[in-house]
Amino acid sequence: MSTERGDGMAAARALMNGEPLHTVLDTSDPAAWTALDFGVREPAWYEQEREPLDTRDSIRRRRLSLDGHALLPTGSLARTRGLALALCHDDGRTRERALGAAAGVRELLPLVVIRCTDWAEPVRERARAVLREALPGAPAEDLPLLTALVLRLAVRARGDFARGLLDEVLRSAPYETVHALLGSGDRATRRFAHRIAVDKRMFSPVELARIAASADDVVVQDMCGQAAFAAVGDEGQDEVLVPLLSARNPRVRSWGVTALRRAGRHAQAEPYLADRSAVVRACARWVVRQDGADPVAVYRAWCTGDDMPPHAPLGLAECGVRADAALLWPLVAHPVAGVRAGAVAGLRALDTADAERLRPLLDDPAPAVVREAAASLEASARQLPEAWLVERLATDRPPHVRAAAFRLLWARGGTAGPAAARQLADDPDPKLSARARQALRRSGAVR
Known part of the structure; x- marks a missing residue:
């Protein structure tokens, strides 16, 4: 059972026991309202009362009547509590009658929004009529919750009506109303409000x-x-x-x-x-x-000059030709690590990587250079001596060198990769050991 549904069942029990709506529900959380809707209809919540399911009392607890629990004097907390339960009732006729009684009750507008997606057409149409009357005049402080709830329900099969109505209302609302939603804690609400603000040129x-x-x-x-x-x-x-x-x-x-x-x-x-x-x-x-x-000319000038931006070698490879590899090979020994990494990535982009020439870079002190070298050598991993790679798994090697060696051993195929993974499965380096265990699981070597 999901946490939300469990919370909804707890709220339903509390409401049945006479507690006010605002004390059993976080009324500012859209998830709490949808959870209550599920919770009232969840059979498990009244089973927990330890009553036989076939007794009249348990049936009464589940099938609430508007003639009893809900229709109490106007404005009372008990009436609001009863209407909340009735709006979530599993009988469509009860939900439809409750919508008529709930019109104008500000606290229950979130449940009216939920009923706009109801599977029963009479309930759905009644809820939409109530929302169409209530939403344009809803207090500004209620809009963050209502907006978040409407957008949460918009993914449902019948969630388009409330979203369209909300869009219409906000597009005709004053600047202050939309502006109040821009900083909402709900991501969907922020995006919705910004889209409207941009469209309205606010x-x-x-x-x-x-x-x-x-x-x-x-x-x-x-x-x-x-x-x-x-x-x-x-x-x-x-x-x-x-x-x-x-x-x-x-x-x-x-x-x-x-x-x-x-x-x-x-x-x-x-x-x-x-x-x-x-x-x-x-x-x-x-x-x-x-x-x-010509951007290529700019890149070539950078790659042969003294003041070179780190990403210039890769930029040259993105728009240059294979012959430009001659400008990149000297840069794999550049003193700036970013330039070395960019040069290796550029050689790979130009499809001019050479395993023997790149092999020494697996011992580079810069992790970025080693990562790029490993990526370039992966396709030709079989050309690298297995014993040489295994040496780089030793615990006295830097973590980025060990990770690259394992990556290339696995890329070799055969038994080298699984053997290295078993060796590293209990390694002191948590990241490397996790990677080794994951590789074993994916290969089927470990269940």
């Missing part, structure tokens, strides 16, 4: 750029970054471009680099030819070419 281009650069949600980053890009005029806007170009997320930086062309600042894209992100490098190459320049 943000200036500068605000869009700053949100794209600072948001921790990639969907929001991309949404606002794209909108900020579209707002860059022919003359360019530093206050928009600078946040985009300095963003940590590569998608946002790519929007900024691409916007340089719209701003007529092609030359400013050149440093981004050596960006750490492949997508940003690709955008920079496109912008540079639009200005009539």
